Amino acid sequence: MKNNILIVLVLLALGAGAIWYVNQSGQPTANDAEQTTAASTPAPVSDLQGSSENVTADGVREITIEGSEFKFSLNALTFTSGQPVRLVFKNTGKMPHDWVVDELDVRTKVIEGGKEDIIEFTPDKAGTYEYYCSVGKHREMGMKGMLIVE
Numbered sequence: 001m002k003n004n005i006l007i008v009l010v011l012l013a014l015g016a017g018a019i020w021y022v023n024q025s026g027q028p029t030a031n032d033a034e035q036t037t038a039a040s041t042p043a044p045v046s047d048l049q050g051s052s053e054n055v056t057a058d059g060v061r062e063i064t065i066e067g068s069e070f071k072f073s074l075n076a077l078t079f080t081s082g083q084p085v086r087l088v089f090k091n092t093g094k095m096p097h098d099w100v101v102d103e104l105d106v107r108t109k110v111i112e113g114g115k116e117d118i119i120e121f122t123p124d125k126a127g128t129y130e131y132y133c134s135v136g137k138h139r140e141m142g143m144k145g146m147l148i149v150e
């Protein structure tokens with residue numbers, strides 16, 4: 001009888017060991033899955049709307065805005081008075097477009113689809129303005145946005 005009890009204990013130990021082993025070898029897979037999920041976290045918000053921005057070491061605010069029929073990639077922009085801006089305007093549409101702010105006396109060139117124009121300026125008048133495309137009736141058709149200088 002003692003031998004039988006020993007055998008049962010050994011079998012139990014082996015069984016527990018086997019269960020432990022299966023659990024252990026199962027874990028890396030779960031971790032891999034978590035890591036994959038973390039790695040596929042969405043890109044920075046600024047890249048999602050066809051626009052991006054950052055501030056250079058020189059303190060220049062860089063921003064990219066896209067225009068197409070008949071809208072801009074951003075409906076609103078906020079600049080800081082006195083801070084230089086480098087604005088990259090990309091025409092992602094098929095018709096010619098530009099980017100204009102009358103009150104600040106700034107405008108890009110009218111550019112063809114697929115082209116871009118870069119302008120640099122320093123907004124120095126606080127206020128709320130409208131930027132728009134000056135081509136044809138594009139402004140009336142929705143190619144405009146709000147620019148706040150604070």
Ligand SMILES: [Cu+2]
Nearest residue numbers: 097133135138
């Ligand atoms: Cu336009």
